Amino acid sequence: MTKEFWNQRYAAVGFAYGEEANEFLKETLVDIPKGKILFPADGEGRNGVYAATLGWQVSSFDLSEEGKKKALKLASQKNIIQLDYQVGDLKDLSYPEQSFDAIALIFAHFSGDIKSDYHHLLQKYLKKGGYVIFEAFSKNHLAYNSVNPKVGGPKDLVTLTSLEEVKDDFKDFEIIRLEEMEVELNEGNYHLGKGAVVRFIGLKK
Ligand SMILES: C[S@@+](CC[C@H](N)C(=O)[O-])C[C@H]1O[C@@H](n2cnc3c(N)ncnc32)[C@H](O)[C@@H]1O
Numbered sequence: 001m002t003k004e005f006w007n008q009r010y011a012a013v014g015f016a017y018g019e020e021a022n023e024f025l026k027e028t029l030v031d032i033p034k035g036k037i038l039f040p041a042d043g044e045g046r047n048g049v050y051a052a053t054l055g056w057q058v059s060s061f062d063l064s065e066e067g068k069k070k071a072l073k074l075a076s077q078k079n080i081i082q083l084d085y086q087v088g089d090l091k092d093l094s095y096p097e098q099s100f101d102a103i104a105l106i107f108a109h110f111s112g113d114i115k116s117d118y119h120h121l122l123q124k125y126l127k128k129g130g131y132v133i134f135e136a137f138s139k140n141h142l143a144y145n146s147v148n149p150k151v152g153g154p155k156d157l158v159t160l161t162s163l164e165e166v167k168d169d170f171k172d173f174e175i176i177r178l179e180e181m182e183v184e185l186n187e188g189n190y191h192l193g194k195g196a197v198v199r200f201i202g203l204k205k
Pocket of ligand 1: 003006017022040041042043044045046047061062063064067088089090106107108109110111
């Protein structure tokens with residue numbers, strides 16, 4: 001999907017994926033010591049802003065200027081004064097190496113031709129002993145979004161993920177949790193209904 005697609009989606013009234021953070025992120029952050037966290041492809045900021053309300057020092061980025069506007073609006077609603085949100089593509093951004101305690105990829109669906117490279121690129125920004133928190137639609141999700149388009153998610157197999165791909169992209173990580181599961185999503189207007197996801201928590205060795 002192009003930047004124009006995302007800008008159009010986020011320019012509409014309301015929050016496309018809701019104002020609430022993703023459930024898996026919420027349950028995972030409870031167990032991790034707070035520090036600096038990066039949210040790639042943070043969209044309208046529901047996840048980054050949530051982490052900031054818990055006291056994490058948050059950096060987010062996304063292709064979409066409209067996403068950033070919404071994220072800043074949400075941050076101000078939650079009395080968050082400081083949200084470092086950069087607009088751009090990962091390949092054009094840079095962060096200090098080994099500077100984050102966690103990186104949270106929540107439905108950060110990079111297109112199939114770049115996603116592995118981007119997963120590798122992101123790892124250099126993570127400290128040793130830092131966490132990757134990852135949730136994305138799996139290849140089996142096609143069986144769900146073909147019958148219920150409201151659940152959303154990519155429509156092409158190469159952009160969707162699998163357990164094997166995650167293991168391969170995060171080879172140097174200790175696996176704390178890795179599973180594929182069916183979930184019932186209730187996230188705004190565009191993640192509604194049953195879907196198939198891969199969830200991963202990994203610790204950088
Ligand atoms: C399904 S939305 C998820 C947004 C957010 N993570 C959430 O869960 O609410 C996918 C997001 O990925 C962003 N995105 C896709 N490719 C990107 C890239 N190469 N660099 C930065 N953002 C990207 C889009 O702009 C969009 O906001």
